[in-house]
Amino acid sequence: MRKLTTVLVAAMAATLLPAMAVAASDDVISVGFAQVGHESDWRTASTKSCQDVFSTENGYDLSFVDCDNDEAAQKEAVRSFIEQDVDYIIIDPIIATGWDTVLTECEDAGIPVIVIDRTIDDSDKYAAWVGSNFMTEGLAAGEWLKAYADAQGIDELNILTISGSTGSSAQIGRSDGFNEVAEKYGWNLLDEQTGDFTEAGGQEVMENYCKSYEGQFNVVVCQNDNEAFGAMTAMDNAGVTYGPGNDVILISYDACTAGLEDVKAGKISADFECNPLAAPFVEEVIKTIASGEEPEKEVYMVEHWYALPDQIVDFEINGEPQEMTEVTDEVIEAQY
Numbered sequence: 001m002r003k004l005t006t007v008l009v010a011a012m013a014a015t016l017l018p019a020m021a022v023a024a025s026d027d028v029i030s031v032g033f034a035q036v037g038h039e040s041d042w043r044t045a046s047t048k049s050c051q052d053v054f055s056t057e058n059g060y061d062l063s064f065v066d067c068d069n070d071e072a073a074q075k076e077a078v079r080s081f082i083e084q085d086v087d088y089i090i091i092d093p094i095i096a097t098g099w100d101t102v103l104t105e106c107e108d109a110g111i112p113v114i115v116i117d118r119t120i121d122d123s124d125k126y127a128a129w130v131g132s133n134f135m136t137e138g139l140a141a142g143e144w145l146k147a148y149a150d151a152q153g154i155d156e157l158n159i160l161t162i163s164g165s166t167g168s169s170a171q172i173g174r175s176d177g178f179n180e181v182a183e184k185y186g187w188n189l190l191d192e193q194t195g196d197f198t199e200a201g202g203q204e205v206m207e208n209y210c211k212s213y214e215g216q217f218n219v220v221v222c223q224n225d226n227e228a229f230g231a232m233t234a235m236d237n238a239g240v241t242y243g244p245g246n247d248v249i250l251i252s253y254d255a256c257t258a259g260l261e262d263v264k265a266g267k268i269s270a271d272f273e274c275n276p277l278a279a280p281f282v283e284e285v286i287k288t289i290a291s292g293e294e295p296e297k298e299v300y301m302v303e304h305w306y307a308l309p310d311q312i313v314d315f316e317i318n319g320e321p322q323e324m325t326e327v328t329d330e331v332i333e334a335q336y
């Protein structure tokens with residue numbers, strides 16, 4: 001771990017002896033990152049964010065493990081970081097529960113754990129969490145749908161959901177938030193099956209939906225953009241039209257670049273952002289811990305709700321007015 005004295009000595013050495021290499025090996029901060037997998041554009045951006053911030057040039061030694069959506073492999077990865085005696089462990093938990101034992105092992109080893117993105121719901125033995133409010137995302141999608149359907153004069157909503165990986169906090173929050181709104185307004189929730197946050201999963205579920213619910217649905221909610229890409233392929237093949245003015249209102253989450261391109265193209269009706277660029281905030285947490293202070297336990301990412309002008313409507317979440325962002329080429333250009 002980088003110690004203040006080491007830093008000062010290194011700085012002095014740099015001034016006095018510029019020709020000497022000053023980066024002693026104990027200056028390097030070792031970080032183990034147990035990543036969920038590589039299932040989506042969101043995930044690719046999250047991985048890149050961590051690799052960019054925790055780079056060798058920035059003074060880090062990053063052990064990165066892609067856990068390929070396998071909970072057991074993820075716990076193994078964390079235990080291997082304990083074996084390596086890394087300075088910090090970052091976990092993006094595949095599922096929200098079952099963590100207390102391994103977090104206790106981290107605590108016993110004296111290694112601070114920083115949780116990113118998805119939450120751990122059955123243990124608080126970690127230093128900090130940096131991520132998104134998935135419940136808010138679900139509520140936003142629901143309340144937007146209410147305001148949009150009202151504006152369009154659509155009074156019957158028959159909804160199919162393609163959910164994310166079952167038991168992940170992203171899935172739980174988005175489902176709970178959206179379904180709470182659906183119950184409040186008495187919408188017809190026809191079905192909810194998992195597409196595991198992948199394009200192939202989204203396509204497969206939508207192919208089945210197109211057969212089982214032919215002519216019976218007018219809303220499809222995909223819990224991430226990659227599922228929406230797959231769902232669109234399935235609807236194209238089944239002759240179902242989607243997007244503003246068509247058979248189906250298509251709602252998505254993440255708002256990655258390709259997702260926003262589909263909003264701009266009039267395919268996705270509204271896209272609710274989830275921001276994957278958490279690593280700079282994680283670095284702040286590490287610096288706070290290294291300086292001997294206690295970090296904020298929860299840090300929330302800032303997120304936007306995206307649509308084209310005709311789909312931008314006023315709505316509130318628990319009495320709080322929400323702003324929507326128009327998708328333009330500049331917005332797409334700047335997105336992850």
Ligand code: GYE
Pocket residue numbers: 039040041042043117118170197223224225253254274
């Ligand atoms: O929405 C999805 C990814 O955990 C918020 O996981 C993340 C989700 C994201 O695979 O695209």
